[in-house]
Amino acid sequence: MLPQLRRGALEYCVLxxxxxxxxxxxxxxxxxxEADGLLTSEGTIYPLLSRxxxxxxxxxxxxxxxxxxxxxxxxxxxxxxxxxxxxxxxxRRFRDGVDRVLGTTPAPGPGRGRVATAAGGxxxxxxxxxxxxxxxxxxxxxxxxx
Amino acid sequence: MLPQLRRGALEYCVLxxxxxxxxxxxxxxxxxxEADGLLTSEGTIYPLLSRxxxxxxxxxxxxxxxxxxxxxxxxxxxxxxxxxxxxxxxxRRFRDGVDRVLGTTPAPGPGRGRVATAAGGxxxxxxxxxxxxxxxxxxxxxxxxx
DNA sequence: GCGGCTACCTTGTGACGCATGGAACCGGGT
DNA sequence: ACCCGGTTCCATGCGTCACAAGGTAGCCGC
Numbered sequence: 001m002l003p004q005l006r007r008g009a010l011e012y013c014v015l016x017x018x019x020x021x022x023x024x025x026x027x028x029x030x031x032x033x034e035a036d037g038l039l040t041s042e043g044t045i046y047p048l049l050s051r052x053x054x055x056x057x058x059x060x061x062x063x064x065x066x067x068x069x070x071x072x073x074x075x076x077x078x079x080x081x082x083x084x085x086x087x088x089x090x091x092r093r094f095r096d097g098v099d100r101v102l103g104t105t106p107a108p109g110p111g112r113g114r115v116a117t118a119a120g121g122x123x124x125x126x127x128x129x130x131x132x133x134x135x136x137x138x139x140x141x142x143x144x145x146x
Numbered sequence: 147m148l149p150q151l152r153r154g155a156l157e158y159c160v161l162x163x164x165x166x167x168x169x170x171x172x173x174x175x176x177x178x179x180e181a182d183g184l185l186t187s188e189g190t191i192y193p194l195l196s197r198x199x200x201x202x203x204x205x206x207x208x209x210x211x212x213x214x215x216x217x218x219x220x221x222x223x224x225x226x227x228x229x230x231x232x233x234x235x236x237x238r239r240f241r242d243g244v245d246r247v248l249g250t251t252p253a254p255g256p257g258r259g260r261v262a263t264a265a266g267g268x269x270x271x272x273x274x275x276x277x278x279x280x281x282x283x284x285x286x287x288x289x290x291x292x
Numbered sequence: 293g294c295g296g297c298t299a300c301c302t303t304g305t306g307a308c309g310c311a312t313g314g315a316a317c318c319g320g321g322t
Numbered sequence: 323a324c325c326c327g328g329t330t331c332c333a334t335g336c337g338t339c340a341c342a343a344g345g346t347a348g349c350c351g352c
Contacts, residue, residue: 004154
């Protein structure tokens with residue numbers, strides 16, 4: 001389930017790591033996988049970095065290394081920085097929404113914090129017959145065969 | 147960017163909403179879209195619900211309504227409940243990881259809270275020549291044409 | 293009977309994380 | 323000289339899943 005969760009966030013985690021100083025791909029892999037488990041393999045990050053470069057969110061500089069082949073260093077552009085800031089807003093909203101629904105709101109600090117809504121009425125129509133089922137999908141009353 | 151973020155989480159948000167009481171699809175759409183913006187259209191949730199049913203995480207019961215066609219109510223199974231609990235663990239880890247990297251840790255309440263790590267060393271190789279570039283991908287020194 | 297609301301569903305598309313595989317540069321062991 | 327392992331880059335194919343678009347059918351009011 002985690003791979004799906006990472007979708008969309010990973011891209012901006014990379015941008016966030018680039019806030020401080022430029023980094024190269026292999027380094028980002030180490031940082032994100034070993035520390036946070038936000039990434040599993042190199043196969044993920046290189047296509048991602050290509051896209052960031054194509055979209056103008058990062059610039060790259062080649063630097064030779066005496067421990068292997070030359071490294072491509074990635075640095076944040078102005079566009080990248082503002083895209084990151086925009087994402088942070090979205091991320092907060094998303095995170096709070098999920099936290100609220102899951103009931104995982106950590107600590108309602110001052111300014112942030114909401115109590116669960118729960119206890120839904122959600123009325124509008126009364127019940128009638130009940131046809132319990134566990135299988136695939138039997139239709140009720142007058143058959144509806146889409 | 148939001149659609150990608152929702153991936154993986156939406157499924158378990160649905161399960162979480164089912165914790166309290168059974169609900170039907172259209173109701174879930176209203177709950178998740180109007181309140182939290184975690185969902186945009188019905189086209190998302192019905193395939194999702196089918197999958198949950200197929201995986202045995204929910205059971206369904208048909209109930210007639212006097213306000214339209216019969217409703218399919220979804221209820222959590224034991225498997226569904228434990229899958230949800232497992233996800234909550236993953237979600238916390240993922241959320242905290244992203245929060246740490248983004249620097250969006252909100253309110254370090256008692257029991258939870260971490261300070262940003264930042265300040266990367268990441269040494270291992272010295273610099274050499276520098277060939278700045280913004281374009282697609284010129285190779286440095288000895289060409290490497292894969 | 294017609295339009296609108298409710299309620300269910302299917303199909304096709306696109307984005308993107310991941311596994312796999314490969315090329316090139318370096319150093320050390322034998 | 324040769325191979326092997328570590329480093330560093332990259333491309334390809336696949337599977338998952340949110341989404342938009344489109345379709346059927348019941349209920350109600352005009």
